[in-house]
Amino acid sequence: MLRCLLFLVLISITCHSIGQKYYVDRKRQMFLGLSGGANFSFVNVTAHHHVLTPMNSITDEEERNKQYGKMGSNAGGQIGLYFKYGIARHISVVSNPSFQVNQFRYLTSYNWADTLINLGVEREILHQQKINSIIVPISVRYDFTINQISPYAHFGPQLHFLQDANKAIYFDDVIDGEVDIRNSKGTSGNVNAKKHFNHFNFGFLSGAGVSYYSNYFTLSFETNVSFGLRKIVNDEHRYKDYTGFTLQYFDVLDQLRMGSLALQLTAVFPIDTSVKLSILKKSRN
Amino acid sequence: MRLVNYIVFLAFMVLFCGACKKNKVAPHESFIKIYDDVNGSNEYTPLSIIETADGGYLILSAHKGWQILLLKIDELGEFQWKIELPEKYVNATPNILQHNNKNYVVCMDQIGLTTYLLEIDVSASNVNEMQHFTNISYPIYAFSNGQNFYIQSYDRNSRRTVLNKLNGNLSAVATSANFNVNTDVENRIIEHVTFMGRRMPFFVRTTPEMSHIVMGCFYNYSFSTLFLDENMNLTGVYNGAHYDGSISNLLPLGNDFFALSRFTFQHLYFQPVISLNPNTITMANNIPAQGYAELNPALPSIIQPIMIGDTNYISFMASTWSNELSVYFFENEERKVVHTIGQNVPFYAADMTKTSDGGIIILVQVRVMGKFPRIGTIRLSKKELEVIVRGD
Numbered sequence: 001m002l003r004c005l006l007f008l009v010l011i012s013i014t015c016h017s018i019g020q021k022y023y024v025d026r027k028r029q030m031f032l033g034l035s036g037g038a039n040f041s042f043v044n045v046t047a048h049h050h051v052l053t054p055m056n057s058i059t060d061e062e063e064r065n066k067q068y069g070k071m072g073s074n075a076g077g078q079i080g081l082y083f084k085y086g087i088a089r090h091i092s093v094v095s096n097p098s099f100q101v102n103q104f105r106y107l108t109s110y111n112w113a114d115t116l117i118n119l120g121v122e123r124e125i126l127h128q129q130k131i132n133s134i135i136v137p138i139s140v141r142y143d144f145t146i147n148q149i150s151p152y153a154h155f156g157p158q159l160h161f162l163q164d165a166n167k168a169i170y171f172d173d174v175i176d177g178e179v180d181i182r183n184s185k186g187t188s189g190n191v192n193a194k195k196h197f198n199h200f201n202f203g204f205l206s207g208a209g210v211s212y213y214s215n216y217f218t219l220s221f222e223t224n225v226s227f228g229l230r231k232i233v234n235d236e237h238r239y240k241d242y243t244g245f246t247l248q249y250f251d252v253l254d255q256l257r258m259g260s261l262a263l264q265l266t267a268v269f270p271i272d273t274s275v276k277l278s279i280l281k282k283s284r285n
Numbered sequence: 286m287r288l289v290n291y292i293v294f295l296a297f298m299v300l301f302c303g304a305c306k307k308n309k310v311a312p313h314e315s316f317i318k319i320y321d322d323v324n325g326s327n328e329y330t331p332l333s334i335i336e337t338a339d340g341g342y343l344i345l346s347a348h349k350g351w352q353i354l355l356l357k358i359d360e361l362g363e364f365q366w367k368i369e370l371p372e373k374y375v376n377a378t379p380n381i382l383q384h385n386n387k388n389y390v391v392c393m394d395q396i397g398l399t400t401y402l403l404e405i406d407v408s409a410s411n412v413n414e415m416q417h418f419t420n421i422s423y424p425i426y427a428f429s430n431g432q433n434f435y436i437q438s439y440d441r442n443s444r445r446t447v448l449n450k451l452n453g454n455l456s457a458v459a460t461s462a463n464f465n466v467n468t469d470v471e472n473r474i475i476e477h478v479t480f481m482g483r484r485m486p487f488f489v490r491t492t493p494e495m496s497h498i499v500m501g502c503f504y505n506y507s508f509s510t511l512f513l514d515e516n517m518n519l520t521g522v523y524n525g526a527h528y529d530g531s532i533s534n535l536l537p538l539g540n541d542f543f544a545l546s547r548f549t550f551q552h553l554y555f556q557p558v559i560s561l562n563p564n565t566i567t568m569a570n571n572i573p574a575q576g577y578a579e580l581n582p583a584l585p586s587i588i589q590p591i592m593i594g595d596t597n598y599i600s601f602m603a604s605t606w607s608n609e610l611s612v613y614f615f616e617n618e619e620r621k622v623v624h625t626i627g628q629n630v631p632f633y634a635a636d637m638t639k640t641s642d643g644g645i646i647i648l649v650q651v652r653v654m655g656k657f658p659r660i661g662t663i664r665l666s667k668k669e670l671e672v673i674v675r676g677d
Contacts, residue, residue, distance in 0.1 A: 052321045052653070053364050055356065112657060115325030123654060236310040236668075239317045244628040246317050247651055247661070 023146040024213045026086030030271040031218060035082045037264025041074040041102040046231060047255035049238065051246055052110060066127075066254060067177075069105035071261065076101040076130070082266045084141065092141040094154055099163070102131045102260055108250065109175040125171045125249055126179035131197060131258075132164040137205045137226070153208040158226055160201035167193035169249050191243045196234055196253055203228035203259070220266040227259035313340070314644055314666035318362040319651050319659050329354065330480050331635040331660045332379040334648040335388065337407050341365065342646060343381060345390060346660050351375040351479045353392055355405060355412065362662055366410050374401060376424070376478040378436075380636075381405070384429040384455070389415070391427035391436055393478065400424040400436060402455060416456055421449055423474050425502075428489035435489050437502055439466075439474050446502040448489070448517060462517035466503045473503070473528065483583065486533035486548075493539040497563045501532055510535065512563035521562060523569040531569045536588040536599070544590075544599045544615075547574055548582035555586075557599045557615035575620075579605045584633040591639055593670045602647065604633035610649065610663075614674050624673045626663060631655060643667030 048065050080098020087093060109124040139156030169188035170179050181187075209222025233253045245251035322329070330347040337343050340360040348354045353370040376393040383389075388405040390412075400421035404413045423439040434451040445463040452459040476482025485508060488501040497520065498513040505524065510532040512521035525531030530549040537543055543561050547554050547569055554574035561572070580586075586603040593614075598621065601613040610626040610633070626647075636648040644666045651661040665673075 051317055051319055053318050053358075053362070055320045055322055055364055055367055110321075112323050112325035112654075115656070121325060121654065121656070235312075236315070239315050239664075240669075241317065241627065247319070247627050247630040247632060250319065252317070 022148055024143075024148060024150065025089065025146075026092060026143065027089050029086045031082070031084040031268040032271050033082045033218070033266055033268025034080070035096055035098060035264050035266040036079040037077065037262055039076045039078055039100065039102065039260040039262035040071045041076060041104050041258055041260045042071045043068055043104050044257045044259070045254045046257060049252045049254050051250040051252050066106040066108055069107070074102070074104045076103045076260070078135070078262060078264065080135070082268050084268060089146055090143050092143070094139045094141045094156075095137060096139075096266075097134065097136045100133050100135045100260075102133065102258065104129050104131075104256075104258065107177070107179065110250070111175060122173050122175045123171055124173070124175045124177075124179055125169060125251075126181065126184070127245075127249070127251055128168045128170065128181075129193065129253075130166045130168075131162065131232075133201075134161040134163055135159070135226075136161070139205060139207075143211070148213045149210065150213070151208065151210045152220075152222075153206070154222075155206040156204070158203050158205040158228075160203070160228055162194065162197055162199040162201075165192070165194045165197045166190045167196075167243050167245070167251075169245055169251065171249070188243075188245060188249070191245070193243050195237050195240065195242045197232055198230060198234050201228040201230045201232060203230075207262075216269065218266075218268045218270075220268070222264060222266065224262045224264070225259065226262070228257055230257070231255050232258050310666050310668060313360040313362075314642065314664065315669060316362045316664045317661070318358070319653060319661040320356060320358075320364060321653060321659055322657075325657050328658045329650065329660045330658065331648045331650050332377060333381045333636045334638055334646060334662070335381045335383060336638060336640050336646070339407075340641075342662070343388065343405065343407055344648060344660060344662075345377055345379075345381050347377060347480050350481065353377045353390070355390075356660060357407065357410065358662065362664060368410070368412055370403075370412060374403065378424055378427040380427065382427055382429045382434070384431065384434055389427075389429075389455075391424050393424055398422045398441075400438065402451075418449075418458065420458065421447070423478065425474065425477065425485075426487040426489050428491075430491045430495070432495070433491070435498070437487060437489050437500060439470070439503065441471050441474075444469055446500075446504055448498070448500060448502075448513070450517065460517055462513065462519075464502065464504045464511060464519065466505065468506050470503045484585075485528075486531075486585070488534060490535055490537050492537040492541075497537075499535055499537065499543075499563075501535070507531070510569055512561075521564045522566045523561070523572070524567070525569050532572075533582065534586050534588050536590065538590075544588050544601075545572070545574070546586040546588060546601060546603070547572060551582065552576050552578060553580040553582040553586060553603055555601045555613065555615075557601070557620075558618050577603070577611075579607070580611065581606050581633070585635055587634055587637045589637055589639065589645070591645065591670070592643075593667070593674050596674070598674065600637075600645075602634045602637055608632060610634050610647070612647075612673075621674055622676050632661065640664075644670065 078098045078100035083095045112121045137158035139154040141154035143150045143152040170184035172185045205226040207224030211220040333345040344356040346354045355368045357365040375395045378391045390403045400418040402416040421438045426437040428435045436449045438447045449458045450460045490499045500511045507525040508531045509525045510523040532547045535545045554576045556574035580603040584604040599615045612624045614621045631652040647663040649661040
């Protein structure tokens, strides 16, 4: 995050230092283009749920809880359209409807002693969820300069429409804090889990980036943080076991809110009814 | 500018509508729990579940073979306490009996094979021995209809099935009736009581009019269903086909109508409404019923009347050969829907009870990791049941 901010500051300084031949006139200009990039999801657990319940009252609750993977292991991606309308020189309204794949993982582990074979039995399970959504954000964007290279920030509400959700289980027989997906002892395969998730969510998106304007296109690199305000797991369907994993892998979803950090590139094109596109105006200095 | 205003207004309206939707199932209305023991060699065979006054549930289970465990869970299905009864108490009959607002368990003495009546005090989390019936051996089933308390047992000396009716304060046997088996079935009884072999589907029921007692038991070289009058005199018999075909569960509906399940070797049959003649002698396998090839007849089948919405259903629950639990809902004689639960893991239903809020809770045995037999509960809310019977 710090690196991104530093990058933006550097870009901003650079834009001032490159002598400005042109300034950008965004007012009443419409832009349409494409965006795409990677995202890293994070979850906020609001309620824990368990299937396997120890028959003793001295169990450490923390030990029972799922161990959620760090943001770096929850990589996904998004691709979408980018629409921008300039209200004023510095202010625009932006919408970036996109198809987004979010992923989050958690680990659970269980062990039994004194079995018939006089050996302990261990099971470590990696639960991987992939959620595909259509995201519709509407943001207000502020461009800090009117230069050809201009940093900007944006903020606004965002709607999530669940398109699909899948779940896969990987497990091994050693509790060591990780399950190697490629070399796991077994896997469930990918199973549809859409009914376990709420189909609609909303939240907020904020981000910052830098754009390069030319007469015919604009390229931007931006980083966004979004966070859904609604809980993502359907409480009514939590124990319906659509995946068939509940009894076999003691799998039940906690109640969660989810957010993500996204990095993406956009390429947009000015849309104008006039024959000649002229978003760049000659600078007076 | 108008377009922008419109978009912003639309966005916030959608947000508002989204925020209005509430989750309608409370956590205590729907859950699946498996009660685990880190000691892998401990085995549990769940037998019966009842709802308690505090909204939680009391579970009766066999463990380590024929030893007895009582497990109390709260309304969310979370563990509260357990009592492992002393080793002298073994072979609990497979139901918790509710009689005069008290909870009882009938079990057997480990050495003398005689019968104990234990009272479970849920609020004090303890179990008290109420009676020791030294004249009742091999208790195999107990039943209370709220007025009368019956214990079915087996007399190894006379090779007879015995039905004992207790007196009002449950301190002694008021009346008993004997039924000749005519052959030695003690080995089969031992397999049943020790949980080491085939469990036979013993049962005792009374008709709503209290005119007859119906009993599934060993009788006349077979596992048969006997009809007795209120004085416990035999009035009719539905004979089993030796020990491999008979009625396995029965729910009296009134006016000589019954819902029943019956088995024949590898098949299980259901009949949601059938008139049985309590004054006849015939074969149980002649009772018309629908066969279900997917169901395992060796595992318990459970029959419960249940009201869902405004409709009365007869629900049948049984376990499939492919590790699923199937619940069939019948409206009159018509099968409305079948609902399956679980897959992949060996498990079966042991009991099912209605909850005070219109849902059901199912008691199951689950083989955790495919190895360790454990107690499990599956709670379905009233709303879930409504969705199931609608077939959504």
